Amino acid sequence: xNLQRFSTSKxxxxxxxxxxxxxxxxxxxxxxxxxxxxxxxxxxxxxNHFLFTPLLASTTVGTLEFRSIIQPVRESRFRDATHFHLSxxxxxxxxxxxxxCHSVLNPELKYTINYDKLVIAVGALSNTFGVPGVEExxxxxxxxxxxxxxxxxxxxNFELAVGPKIEESESKRLLHTVIVGxxxxxxxxxxxxxxxxxxxxxKLYKEQxxxxxxxxxxxxxxxxxxxxxxxxxxxxxxxxxERFTLIQSSVTEVFKDSVKLKDGxxxxxxxxxxSTGLAPRWFTQNLKVAKNTRGQxxxxxxxxxxxxxxxxxxxxxxxxxxxxxxxxxxxxxxERQGRYLTDVLNGKKDSKIPFEFKNMGMLAYIGSxxxxxxxxxxxxxxxxxxxxxxSAYLTRLGSWRLRMQVPMDWLKTLMFGRDISxxx
Amino acid sequence: xNLQRFSTSKxxxxxxxxxxxxxxxxxxxxxxxxxxxxxxxxxxxxxNHFLFTPLLASTTVGTLEFRSIIQPVRESRFRDATHFHLSxxxxxxxxxxxxxCHSVLNPELKYTINYDKLVIAVGALSNTFGVPGVEExxxxxxxxxxxxxxxxxxxxNFELAVGPKIEESESKRLLHTVIVGxxxxxxxxxxxxxxxxxxxxxKLYKEQxxxxxxxxxxxxxxxxxxxxxxxxxxxxxxxxxERFTLIQSSVTEVFKDSVKLKDGxxxxxxxxxxSTGLAPRWFTQNLKVAKNTRGQxxxxxxxxxxxxxxxxxxxxxxxxxxxxxxxxxxxxxxERQGRYLTDVLNGKKDSKIPFEFKNMGMLAYIGSxxxxxxxxxxxxxxxxxxxxxxSAYLTRLGSWRLRMQVPMDWLKTLMFGRDISxxx
Numbered sequence: 001x002n003l004q005r006f007s008t009s010k011x012x013x014x015x016x017x018x019x020x021x022x023x024x025x026x027x028x029x030x031x032x033x034x035x036x037x038x039x040x041x042x043x044x045x046x047x048n049h050f051l052f053t054p055l056l057a058s059t060t061v062g063t064l065e066f067r068s069i070i071q072p073v074r075e076s077r078f079r080d081a082t083h084f085h086l087s088x089x090x091x092x093x094x095x096x097x098x099x100x101c102h103s104v105l106n107p108e109l110k111y112t113i114n115y116d117k118l119v120i121a122v123g124a125l126s127n128t129f130g131v132p133g134v135e136e137x138x139x140x141x142x143x144x145x146x147x148x149x150x151x152x153x154x155x156x157n158f159e160l161a162v163g164p165k166i167e168e169s170e171s172k173r174l175l176h177t178v179i180v181g182x183x184x185x186x187x188x189x190x191x192x193x194x195x196x197x198x199x200x201x202x203k204l205y206k207e208q209x210x211x212x213x214x215x216x217x218x219x220x221x222x223x224x225x226x227x228x229x230x231x232x233x234x235x236x237x238x239x240x241x242e243r244f245t246l247i248q249s250s251v252t253e254v255f256k257d258s259v260k261l262k263d264g265x266x267x268x269x270x271x272x273x274x275s276t277g278l279a280p281r282w283f284t285q286n287l288k289v290a291k292n293t294r295g296q297x298x299x300x301x302x303x304x305x306x307x308x309x310x311x312x313x314x315x316x317x318x319x320x321x322x323x324x325x326x327x328x329x330x331x332x333x334x335e336r337q338g339r340y341l342t343d344v345l346n347g348k349k350d351s352k353i354p355f356e357f358k359n360m361g362m363l364a365y366i367g368s369x370x371x372x373x374x375x376x377x378x379x380x381x382x383x384x385x386x387x388x389x390x391s392a393y394l395t396r397l398g399s400w401r402l403r404m405q406v407p408m409d410w411l412k413t414l415m416f417g418r419d420i421s422x423x424x
Numbered sequence: 425x426n427l428q429r430f431s432t433s434k435x436x437x438x439x440x441x442x443x444x445x446x447x448x449x450x451x452x453x454x455x456x457x458x459x460x461x462x463x464x465x466x467x468x469x470x471x472n473h474f475l476f477t478p479l480l481a482s483t484t485v486g487t488l489e490f491r492s493i494i495q496p497v498r499e500s501r502f503r504d505a506t507h508f509h510l511s512x513x514x515x516x517x518x519x520x521x522x523x524x525c526h527s528v529l530n531p532e533l534k535y536t537i538n539y540d541k542l543v544i545a546v547g548a549l550s551n552t553f554g555v556p557g558v559e560e561x562x563x564x565x566x567x568x569x570x571x572x573x574x575x576x577x578x579x580x581n582f583e584l585a586v587g588p589k590i591e592e593s594e595s596k597r598l599l600h601t602v603i604v605g606x607x608x609x610x611x612x613x614x615x616x617x618x619x620x621x622x623x624x625x626x627k628l629y630k631e632q633x634x635x636x637x638x639x640x641x642x643x644x645x646x647x648x649x650x651x652x653x654x655x656x657x658x659x660x661x662x663x664x665x666e667r668f669t670l671i672q673s674s675v676t677e678v679f680k681d682s683v684k685l686k687d688g689x690x691x692x693x694x695x696x697x698x699s700t701g702l703a704p705r706w707f708t709q710n711l712k713v714a715k716n717t718r719g720q721x722x723x724x725x726x727x728x729x730x731x732x733x734x735x736x737x738x739x740x741x742x743x744x745x746x747x748x749x750x751x752x753x754x755x756x757x758x759e760r761q762g763r764y765l766t767d768v769l770n771g772k773k774d775s776k777i778p779f780e781f782k783n784m785g786m787l788a789y790i791g792s793x794x795x796x797x798x799x800x801x802x803x804x805x806x807x808x809x810x811x812x813x814x815s816a817y818l819t820r821l822g823s824w825r826l827r828m829q830v831p832m833d834w835l836k837t838l839m840f841g842r843d844i845s846x847x848x
Contacts, residue, residue: 048583049845067489072845076627081586086846103587105580111588144847159472160529162505164537203500401840408832416825421473421496422510423568 015040016116018345019099021089021283023047023073025331026121026317029338031073032398035346042113044085046104048073051144052402053331054363054393057188060141060150061196062418068405070144071398085113089122089283094308117312119341120297120305124278124318124329133254138274141185150273152424154193157270158201159422161208174270175212178259180251181276182218183225184364187234189273190216191367194241198368200418213243215267217259219250223364223372225328230372233381237366278329284319296321301354303341314341327357363389439464440540442769443523445513445707447471447497449755450545450741453762455497456822459770466537468509470528472497475568476826477755478787478817481612484565484574485620486842492829494568495822509537513546513707518732541736543765544721544729548702548742548753557678562698565609574697576848578617581694582625583846585632598694599636602683604675605700606642607649608788611658613697614640615791618665622792624842637667639691641683643674647788647796649752654796657805661790702753708743720745725778727765738765751781787813 018039020027028050031043049070058064074084090110091100099118103109126142128134139153140146157174160166177193179186197212216222216238223231239246253260258268280295289307290298297315298306299322305313306323317334327333336357343349361375363385371389373380380388390410397403442463444451452474455467476493483490498508514534515524523542527533550566552558563574581598584590601617603610621636640646640662647655663670677684682692704719713731714722721739722730723746729737730747741758751757760781767773785799787809795813797804804812814834821827 047847049847065489065491066847067843067845070843070845070847072628072843074628074844081582081629081632082588084586085588086583087587101588105584106587109587109589148847156529158505159510162508163511163527163530163533164506164509164525164535165533204496204498205505208505399840401836401843404836404839412825412828415828416823419491419494419496419825420498421491421494423471423473423490423494423572 017042017114018117018119019044019113019115020119020121021045021099022121022123022317022319023050024121024123024317025053025334026123026338027119028071028073028398029335030119030121030342030345033339033342033346038346039117042083042085042115043073044087044089044099044101044113045073046086046088047143048084048086050398052393052397053142055406056141056144056147057185057192057365059144059147060189061154061192061200062151062420063192063195063413064406064409066144066148068409069397069402071402091283091286092118092313094289094310094313097310097312115312117345118314120284120313120315120319121317121334121338122281122283122319124284125281126274127277127279128274129276131251131253134274137254137256138180138272141189141273141275148424150189150271152422153271154196155420155422156424158205158208158420161211161270162205169268171208172211172213173257173268175208176267176269177214177271177273178251178267178269179214179216179273179275180259181274182216182220182222182246183275183277184223184362185275186216186218186273187222187238188365189275190214190238190244191365194244194367196418200420203417204420210243213245215245215247215269217247217249217251217261219248222246226362226364226372227374227379230374230379230381234364234366234372237370241367278318280319290323292321292323292326294321298323301325302344302351303337303355316341322355325357330362332360333357363392365389441466441538442541442543443468443537443539444543444545445469445523446545446547446741446743447474448545448547448741449477449758450547450762451543452495452497452822453759454543454545454766454769457763457766457770462770463541466507466509466539467497468511468513468523468525468537469497470510470512471567472508472510474822476817476821477566479830480565480568480571481609481616481789483568483571484613485578485616485624486575486844487616487619487837488830488833490568490572492833493821493826495826514710515707516542516711516737518713518734518737521734521736539736541769542738544708544737544739544743545741545758545762546705546707546743547758548708549705550698551701551703552698553700555675555677558698561678561680562604562696565613565697565699572848574613574695576846577695578620579844579846580848582629582632582844584694585635586629593692595632596635596637597681597692599632600691600693601638601695601697602675602691602693603638603640603697603699604683605698606640606644606646606670607699607701608647608786609699610640610642610697611646611662612789613699614638614662614668615789618668618791620842624844627841628844634667637669639669639671639693641671641673641675641685643672646670650786650788650796651798651803654798654803654805658788658790658796661794665791702742704743714747716745716747716750718745722747725749726768726775727761727779740765746779749781754786756784757781787816789813 020043023045052069055069086104087101099113126140161171161174249261297320303314316337318329340355364372371386373385444467447469473494479493482488510528511525523537550564585595585598673685721744727738740761742753764779788796793810795810797809
């Protein structure tokens with residue numbers, strides 16, 4: 001009995017301290033799969049849950065509920081609740097292996113953690129490209145709180161638009177949404193909004209439906225990373241929609257109630273959703289290591305940070321880039337990198353085998369039960385592709401709780417429509 | 425064809441304009457059942473949804489989700505979206521039948537509505553009894569937003585309590601909850617918190633479970649309106665719980681991190697939930713009609729406001745009281761009154777028959793699968809009573825959407841535990 005105790009405590013002492021920064025696709029993938037008998041794991045993140053980002057757009061109109069696509073990071077598997085820190089990482093001392101942290105909830109609490117191994121997976125921010133007014137007036141779509149703010153704004157705009165004494169021009173403005181950026185996030189948000197208008201607004205705000213308009217502003221082509229035939233199909237579909245406008249331009253300023261385009265045009269609107277790419281977080285900016293032109297941390301093919309001589313610091317996902325092998329900033333890349341790294345750390349994979357990304361393909365929902373499927377072997381559009389889109393995401397949901405919630409929400413939306421109660 | 429049209433439009437012209445103030449149990453009951461062919465209905469309320477209040481306490485810890493117990497007031501049955509106003513009623517001109525309103529979302533928008541018949545069902549506020557600090561530091565539990573704030577505070581307190589460098593006394597303070605008021609709301613919140621601690625905290629914050637304490641402060645007896653045997657049973661159950669204290673006293677001041685009792689004792693705590701009774705809303709206070717000592721509008725047995733000579737103004741629910749027949753301020757009373765009034769207004773019931781309240785009984789959840797059932801015929805406690813509690817509420821949920829959501833949430837909680845993700 002005593003021997004047993006001793007050996008257990010010995011194993012604990014021998015374990016290396018692995019610190020994971022971030023609870024997105026990359027960090028969560030490491031956390032879930034890492035061998036907790038081998039490593040003493042500490043997670044530092046401003047978010048105590050994992051978010052299934054590909055379905056985030058669905059929550060902005062209530063097709064899915066917010067808590068249906070998040071998974072708490074704390075689990076009973078954790079040895080001790082203190083192993084998760086709701087904190088920002090602020091700085092890193094590579095030579096002494098010390099991480100500086102700042103508590104999210106207690107502004108006075110700044111502290112340090114030392115590590116044996118460190119995984120940097122802090123993700124990235126939305127890129128405003130320095131356009132004035134974006135931070136103040138536009139809505140991003142990266143976190144659950146962003147989605148909740150958008151949902152609240154949409155419902156608020158509808159309530160205002162049907163209020164007494166409203167002028168027609170003001171009502172029109174309120175019901176005009178501008179989406180900046182034609183990547184998957186922008187297009188999928190537009191798709192969800194379209195469904196909401198067709199399926200729910202049509203019943204609940206009958207008279208106002210005709211006043212609802214959407215403008216998508218993209219400087220290049222929409223869904224640029226997709227196969228050209230699929231992209232053209234999506235573009236034609238979107239252009240064919242009533243009260244939908246696709247503008248090839250860029251936004252140079254955002255105001256409280258409008259946006260300004262490159263050519264000076266002012267578009268009055270009630271909601272601006274901004275999704276034009278990524279920018280490094282403050283921690284990444286602050287880090288004194290080699291970075292690429294976009295500010296991402298450069299790593300070798302083993303995901304080791306180039307400038308760390310100790311060979312114990314890894315970076316992956318949106319905050320990092322493999323030198324010479326640039327990869328897209330997607331959930332898929334981050335998740336695969338996390339798995340690869342876990343296999344190496346767990347000793348399941350030879351650490352001399354570099355990370356290699358096999359593209360499994362991309363999916364995008366474009367509204368009214370149509371999606372695009374773009375894999376190396378299959379290019380698909382339409383309803384079948386939509387079924388594929390839904391089932392692919394279902395199987396990829398990381399827990400049984402989500403696998404139960406998401407289809408229940410889909411069923412609810414189908415049967416009863418989306419909930420337009422406003423309580424923010 | 426033309427004749428048909430003419431007659432339809434004639435019916436519309438003949439319809440009386442019925443204005444309903446409030447979307448709680450009373451107002452929503454009138455809205456749902458009123459004959460829309462007979463009345464041109466307008467609803468004025470700061471809330472565009474109905475809330476199933478008896479289950480609100482369950483949402484504070486995530487046993488149920490917020491949107492699982494609310495029902496949007498706007499429905500496709502509505503002739504036109506402009507028939508619901510997201511506004512406060514501010515004043516009433518009884519002589520000229522004019523209602524003054526103030527938009528919730530547009531502070532500059534003040535306007536009037538005239539009516540043929542008016543139903544006042546604005547409900548009531550939580551009563552602070554003028555105790556200093558309550559408005560600033562305590563949490564009420566009347567609306568979904570209140571519940572969301574409480575849930576966020578609980579999850580925040582746990583995150584803080586397990587943070588690095590925390591002192592034991594501070595951790596203990598954060599995990600101490602004070603409930604002020606031992607009515608059904610206070611007791612049921614305590615019950616939900618108890619379940620959360622037993623079922624989820626025990627797994628997710630193992631080491632901290634022993635530091636979680638709850639104090640219920642009640643100046644009289646808890647559940648005073650219940651049968652004395654059931655009440656004693658509940659009291660014994662609560663007292664037998666570890667780390668639970670029932671104090672017969674009252675709170676004289678609430679601070680940021682503590683409360684002060686009548687005898688001067690200071691109780692350090694991380695959360696104060698205040699539920700000690702009702703106070704009239706501003707509209708009710710402002711109304712120049714006869715009221716009782718608690719500030720409720722006095723009506724006759726036909727729910728007609730005593731001082732309105734036109735006989736076209738009704739008041740019901742928590743904001744009103746029938747002179748000489750005082751009734752408890754419960755959901756049940758408000759809902760029955762709403763149904764009675766609808767029957768009279770629809771012409772289904774002789775308007776000379778006064779309202780009579782038949783008590784269907786009361787239910788209260790006390791935690792760990794036990795409830796109290798107090799009906800005229802049956803007095804029940806324990807697990808069977810809990811089953812009754814759940815099934816009674818299930819059948820009373822006002823829509824199929826809720827009837828689907830609520831048991832799904834119960835199942836989810838049973839299978840996967842409560843979601844402790846914090847994103848507020």
